[in-house]
Amino acid sequence: QVQLVESGGGLVQPGGSLRLSCAASGFTLDSYTIAWFRQAPGKAREGVSCISNSDGTTYYADSVKGRFAISTDNAKKTVYLQMNSLKPEDTAEYYCAAEIGAPYGGGWFRPSGYDYWGQGTQVTVSS
Numbered sequence: 001q002v003q004l005v006e007s008g009g010g011l012v013q014p015g016g017s018l019r020l021s022c023a024a025s026g027f028t029l030d031s032y033t034i035a036w037f038r039q040a041p042g043k044a045r046e047g048v049s050c051i052s053n054s055d056g057t058t059y060y061a062d063s064v065k066g067r068f069a070i071s072t073d074n075a076k077k078t079v080y081l082q083m084n085s086l087k088p089e090d091t092a093e094y095y096c097a098a099e100i101g102a103p104y105g106g107g108w109f110r111p112s113g114y115d116y117w118g119q120g121t122q123v124t125v126s127s
Helices: none
Strands: 003-007 008-011 016-023 032-039 046-052 056-062 068-073 080-084 090-098 121-125
Touching: 003 068, 003 090, 003 121, 016 032, 016 090, 032 068, 032 080, 046 068, 046 121, 080 090
Parallel strands: 008 121
Antiparallel strands: 003 016, 016 080, 032 046, 032 090, 046 056, 068 080, 090 121
16 A cells, blocks of 8 residues: 655744655655655645656656755655755645656646655744
């Protein structure tokens, strides 16, 4: 069975940093695209970052470029999202998602393009 479990969320002050982890089981990361999404109350789920493990290509939403970094440790079957210079608008529930190969429908940040999802971890940026 394919499972994704997020961890690392919490409360942080503006300008602070957090590292989220997504532990995977039931499959090898090498064959998958892994993405991070986030969803704030009353807002649509939006893509944050993703990595294509077929070639290592990474993608970032404009809102997080230069602040967030996605990486993988295939031996540990874990995907990380390093978040620096956090802003209040980064507050959301963060989810990891996986799809074999490329996500359905083209593009990288369509939630419907991913079949496997974690349960989420809350990130709150507030002073």
